[in-house]
Amino acid sequence: MLSEQSGPVAGAGALLAILRDGQARTRAELVQLTGLARSTVSQRLDLLLNHRWIVPADDAISSGGRPAVAFAFNHAARVVLSADLGATHARVAVIDLGTTVLAERTADLPIERGPVPTLEWLVETFTDLLAETGHGLDQVCGVGVGLPGPVEHASGRPINPPIMPGWxxxxxxxxxxxxxxxxxxxxxxxxxxxxxxxxxxRPEADQLVFVKIGTGIGCGIISDRRLHRGAQGAAGDIGHVRVSSAADVVCRCGNTGCLEAVAGGGAVAARLTETGVPAENSRDVVNLVRSGNTQAVQLIRQAGREVGDVLASIVNFFNPAVIVIGGDIAEAGEHVLAGVREVIYSRSLPLATQHLGIRTSELGDRAGVIGAAVMVIEHVLSPGAVDRSVR
Structure with a gap:
């Protein structure tokens, strides 16, 4: 049960947290759930209504007498500006508080252009998308941005990103x-x-590993349903784990033997080009795989094995329930998954792989913009933040 707190505002955020599960509830139900006095619940509901965080539900609930009004979380209360900036392209969106995409745009946008030109484009695109959806900046509750390099989470600053000159x-x-x-x-x-x-x-998965295989390779870790960033935000940087098959291969980070240097989309494209099959990037590689090019299929499957070799250690160490493969190379489908599975199942403990699921991303290219919005929503709608907003 929630404890009583002093002042008319305290606790409104906790009440909203209950209503965010998508179920409409009456005052009486909220009194029963929280143990608070009916007058206190009514006071907090009024605050949330005044700030449009909640709305009366469409259907009143009747128990034989006068129908009781139910209240529901208002997904349209605010919008989030969301951007997923990759090494070579970007996806930008306006998203509501229920993570529904209201408008979005994609573009080829090399991150090596530098921060100011890239972010100027981002502001201009956000402005256009807001106009398209009929929203103004006053309705934006936050902005979420993903960058293709190490980010110090506390400050939001990229730190020594190997493929982002000037950032x-x-x-x-x-x-x-x-x-x-x-x-x-x-x-x-x-x-x-x-x-x-x-x-x-995958909301049911307590332990999940997301692996992006694109121009570079990285890994996001969900532990006990929370994102694990590590001490400074560097957790999951598997692209620069040393692998034996790449001992003499120079990586863009300056070291030799990195996983990314042999299994990243850029590395596979370069290897194909060397053999007389022109490919500039990971998208070209996937297109070749889909067209049935034998060399591309073989290289993609081998890239999957290289990634699987590193993931086998992570499976033994972390014991995830699900491994999700995303990024451009994931579009190659079963060819890359076959290589990943082959090595993981042969090199990991039977107990760790007993119920392990290995699959491609369901959200595809949208995973980043949805995730950036979730990051903002969870921050803005935390009980403490909501309490401050209604003050």
Missing amino acids: DGFPVPDWLGERLGATVLVDNDVNIMALGEHWAA
Whole structure:
């Protein structure tokens, strides 16, 4: 039960947390659930109604007398601006509080352009999408951004990102916040993809690993249904784990032997080009696989084995319930999954793989923008944040 708190505002956020499960409830039901006085529940409901966090449900509930009004979480109360910036392309969206995409746009956008040109494009695109949905900046509760490199979560600044020249230490939240007038949260792109996949497609999984195989390779970890970022936000950077098959291969990070240097989409594309099959990026590789190119299929399956070799150690160490493969290379489907499964099941403990699911992302390219929105929603709608907003 919730404890009584002093003041008319305290506890409104906790009441909203109950209603966010999607079920409409009457005052009497909320009194029973919380143990609070009916007058206290009514006071808190009035605060939430005044700020549009909740609305009366469409259907009144009757028990024989006068129908009781039920209240439900208002998904349309605010909107979130969400961006998933990859190494070579971007997806941007306006999303409501129920994670429904209201408008979105994709573009080829090399992250190596640098922070200011990239973020200027982002602000312009957000503005266009808001106009398209009929919303203004005053209705934006927050902005979520995913970047293709290490991000210090506390500050939202990229730290020594190997494929993002000019971004090191750039104050992304401050720069965007000044122009959009809203709270800005920034994280690694794989972390937000893991959040999105877990929220929308795998909410029942307590332990989940999301692996993005695109130009680079990264891993997002859901532990006990919460994103595990590590001490500074660097958890899951498996793309730069050393693998024996790449001992002499130079990676973009400057080291040799990194997983990304042999199994990333850029590495596979380069290897195909060397053999006389032109490919510029991971999308070209997937297109070749889909067209039945034998060399592309063989290289993709081998890339899956290389990734599986690293994931086998993670399976033994972390014991996830589900491994989800996303990113451009995941579009190659069973070819990459076959390589991943082959090594994981042969090199991991039988107990760890007994009920392990290994599958491709259900959200596909949208996992990042959904996850960035979830990051913002969970921050903005935490009980403490809601209490402050209704003050």
